[in-house]
Amino acid sequence: MWNGQRVAVVLPTYNEHLSIGDCIRAFEALGVVDDIVVVNNNAHPDTSPAVAATGAREVHELTQGYGAAIRRGLTETSDADLVCVCEPDGTFEPADLLKLLAYSADVDVVLGSRTVQTFILSGANMGWFLRWGNWGVAKLTEVLFNTVYLSDVGCTFRVLSRRAVEEITPRWHGDGSPAGFEMMLAAVDLRLDLVQIPVTYRPRVGESSVTGDRVKAIRLGLEMIAMLLRVRLRGRGGRSESRTQG
Ligand SMILES: Nc1nc2c(ncn2[C@@H]2O[C@H](COP(=O)(O)OP(=O)(O)OP(=O)(O)O)[C@@H](O)[C@H]2O)c(=O)[nH]1
Numbered sequence: 001m002w003n004g005q006r007v008a009v010v011l012p013t014y015n016e017h018l019s020i021g022d023c024i025r026a027f028e029a030l031g032v033v034d035d036i037v038v039v040n041n042n043a044h045p046d047t048s049p050a051v052a053a054t055g056a057r058e059v060h061e062l063t064q065g066y067g068a069a070i071r072r073g074l075t076e077t078s079d080a081d082l083v084c085v086c087e088p089d090g091t092f093e094p095a096d097l098l099k100l101l102a103y104s105a106d107v108d109v110v111l112g113s114r115t116v117q118t119f120i121l122s123g124a125n126m127g128w129f130l131r132w133g134n135w136g137v138a139k140l141t142e143v144l145f146n147t148v149y150l151s152d153v154g155c156t157f158r159v160l161s162r163r164a165v166e167e168i169t170p171r172w173h174g175d176g177s178p179a180g181f182e183m184m185l186a187a188v189d190l191r192l193d194l195v196q197i198p199v200t201y202r203p204r205v206g207e208s209s210v211t212g213d214r215v216k217a218i219r220l221g222l223e224m225i226a227m228l229l230r231v232r233l234r235g236r237g238g239r240s241e242s243r244t245q246g
Pocket residue numbers: 012013014015016041064065066067069086087088089091125204207208209210211212
């Protein structure tokens with residue numbers, strides 16, 4: 001529990017069998033997490049034994065992709081007041097959840113950012129190209145939606161209030177990697193109260209399947225820009241009683 005609210009963590013997994021056990025234990029050690037759900041997305045066979053050695057529960061989602069796994073995780077955690085979404089690949093520091101939770105007292109969506117240099121640890125996959133690419137698409141989002149300060153569009157470490165999960169869910173549909181940005185855009189477009197704060201970014205344990213490859217990263221970036229323009233041109237789905245104006 002955190003501030004009297006039930007906290008759940010959703011960890012999608014595909015190829016994180018070497019790091020997922022330590023990641024879960026680090027979340028458990030915080031003492032604020034009530035439920036950890038691992039969404040096994042046809043993952044490496046060593047994943048289930050690693051999860052079974054922890055207090056997390058594992059569900060199997062057969063539809064392939066990051067978005068499909070997250071959608072399943074959000075369904076599985078419908079009794080939580082606050083849902084943290086993260087990646088168990090060793091890139092994130094689970095203790096940063098406490099920083100995200102601190103802001104959840106004020107806003108419905110707290111997004112991590114991996115582009116603040118102080119928090120990019122040596123060897124992390126956040127070189128010049130990815131850092132400024134993420135920053136550039138974030139700034140385009142900020143300007144086109146006249147929204148809050150954004151500095152990253154690819155960070156999958158975030159905390160959503162129950163209200164945010166319910167408002168965002170009908171607005172994102174993708175099964176693949178761009179779904180993280182689709183959720184972020186839905187929150188921006190609905191003008192939910194949100195903030196983006198720096199999180200620690202470490203080298204990945206095991207092999208990256210997306211942003212470790214320059215061509216795949218460029219393709220994902222272009223998909224994100226196309227999605228951004230589509231959502232902006234479609235018009236606003238906003239609410240009235242937001243903290244922010246516009
Ligand atoms: N590649 C892949 N990832 C999936 C799938 N389903 C869920 N995921 C999760 O999506 C997340 C992103 O995959 P990663 O390989 O870490 O890709 P990335 O985050 O862009 O890049 P790195 O963190 O640098 O590896 C991981 O947490 C995976 O467990 C899937 O079908 N394929």
